[in-house]
Every structure is written in structure tokens, then in C-alpha cells.
Amino acid sequence: xxxxxxxxxxxxxxxxxxxxxxxxxxxxxxxxxxxxxxxxxxxxxxxxxxxxxxxxxxxxxxxxxxxxxxxxxxxxxxxxxxxxxxxxxxxxxxxxxxxx
Ligand SMILES: [Zn+2]
Numbered sequence: 472x473x474x475x476x477x478x479x480x481x482x483x484x485x486x487x488x489x490x491x492x493x494x495x496x497x498x499x500x501x502x503x504x505x506x507x508x509x510x511x512x513x514x515x516x517x518x519x520x521x522x523x524x525x526x527x528x529x530x531x532x533x534x535x536x537x538x539x540x541x542x543x544x545x546x547x548x549x550x551x552x553x554x555x556x557x558x559x560x561x562x563x564x565x566x567x568x569x570x571x
Contacts, residue, residue: 507567516563518551525552526563 496504506522517524526549533543547560554561 511565514565516549516565518554518561519564519567520559520561521551521553523551523553526550527552527555 503520503522507517507519509522511517515524516526527547528545528549529547530543530545533540535541549563551559551561551563
């Protein structure tokens, strides 16, 4: 029997990590894969994670002067808006590349 550490949080009943074979993608994931592989017009930004074409730019510290929004610091530019809603920072790319 292998000795385990007595570090807090370790549970003797925890099973070991195992490699499992890949499963078939769900219907929703199959749609996402199809959209990502679709031919896109030259230069069109498309999320390689979800296939959305909506971008978001985040600016902090902007102010309204003379009726126009001015200044501020750009925190994020051209990120996927749909992934942003889920807390994921996914860059928009004009070609299909693997997600890191
Ligand atoms: Zn996305």
C-alpha cells in the first residue's frame, strides 16, 4: 500500500485520475464545430471557440465631454462577446487556429 501525505484536504476515498477515451460531441458542440469550420469572408473576425462574430471592447476611465465619450484606457479589444458573457477571454481571429 502506497503511503499518502496527511495534508489537509486529501481524501482517502478519492479515486485516481484516469485517461478516458474522447466522447462524441453533443449536438450543440457539433453546431459550434460546423460554424467554426465554415468559410469566412477575408478578414472577418470569428471566435474560434464558439463561432460568434460579435466583438467587445472594454474601456475603463472614460468620461463624457461636450456630449461625447472621450479618453479611458482600453483593457480588452476584439474579444468574443458571447464568450465574455461566460467569463472567457477568447480572441477573435480571421482564420481557424487551435484554441490555447
Ligand atoms: Zn466565443
